[in-house]
Amino acid sequence: MEKIIYVVGIGPGGEQGMTQEARKVIEACDVIVGYVSYAELLKPYFPEKEYVTTGMRQEIERCRLCFDLAAQGKKIALVCSGDAGVYGMAAPMYELLEEYEDKPGYEEIELSVVSGVTAANSGAAILGAPLNHDFCVISLSDLLTSWETIEKRLRAAIDGDFAMAIYNPSSHKRKDYLQRACDVMLDEGADPNRACGFVRNIGRAGMESHVCSLSELREAEVDMFTTVFVGNSKSYLKDGKLITKRGYSI
């Protein structure tokens, strides 16, 4: 019997931001496994499904539950917000697959990743076109990455003059991380007037967006539901939008 676990990116919010493929995969599964908040987003659209949820920082337990349920013959969709391969569950699932591939009852399990729209792109659409040239995606969470590595990447992003999407800019324990990141970028030579912006609750109730300079971004109040955008040196603000030119002659 074929045993496939689908690792599905559901996009930014409800059913509207999901791809047709993601919707069909979820419709065809028996059990939706996910972080409790993402399960809540899906319940109105797939009320008949069985839901198995775990909390924050229980990512590996969540992954293992999928293998156990798949071994029992259940069809599983492990759902992630945005894209499953951007700070999502695709990598830990492939890491765990190695461990399970010789375990009786688990040998036939395969993985299939279904991509979704990540916050870099769904947030960019709200702000205009902040990532319309080469760009970087960087997380400020130092739960799984050292701050030294994060700082190195912020400096490299400025040196390479990339536009940036910054994930996890703040949390209860990391109130000042965006400020620290802005200080690193300024120290690396970024203009304090560099065009920036941020979007909160992308595709969900209470969505709001703002544009500002890099020095204003340093003072901005952001939370864990915010995605931050930093333009490259040629980006500009116009009528509340953040534009990074591709370079066409107009």
Add this chain to the structure above:
Amino acid sequence: MEKIIYVVGIGPGGEQGMTQEARKVIEACDVIVGYVSYAELLKPYFPEKEYVTTGMRQEIERCRLCFDLAAQGKKIALVCSGDAGVYGMAAPMYELLEEYEDKPGYEEIELSVVSGVTAANSGAAILGAPLNHDFCVISLSDLLTSWETIEKRLRAAIDGDFAMAIYNPSSHKRKDYLQRACDVMLDEGADPNRACGFVRNIGRAGMESHVCSLSELREAEVDMFTTVFVGNSKSYLKDGKLITKRGYSI
């Protein structure tokens, strides 16, 4: 009268990779404007629509057509493959909007960007989890960007130890650009055994994927329909997949 031009990312291929929102926006429009190949992808799913197409390197003419059609009262969806804001038409449309905002008959035109799954993410899903930590997206096309800038960004991406998705790795006139990019990365200190991969025709007929080392990537035959992935220094290959760990303790 409200005049909105929707700039719509349709994802990698046909209707399956499109979001629900993109499908609804296209269904509600009168005219689909796009590059001729993308229009062909959509015709089977929206056969009743009017299509207006332009060829490659006619991007600005394509954008201007949208403004003219919108001024005539037509509901327009300007379609882009992948995401509209990743090397797409979102930025040139916002640049042109400034020009049209005082033109009689055009003053009321507004833009709305509908995001889609870009090749970095749809290709990553095929390869496993190559971008599951901080990453860069870089285009090797020097039509609109100097090679010096491209090289600077490749070096910065290696210095920052980012995973990478590389767009436009080759074309008829730029046969050796991926080789040149690999040489830049190797010169910047990347390990010749760095884990890499590439996917051709993502989500379309004839899709194929490969994994390899950076030194093998240098010799790979790729074309303009290929998206290339370079892991970070800790990425690895396993059973034909390219995995970049997020960093969870497993």
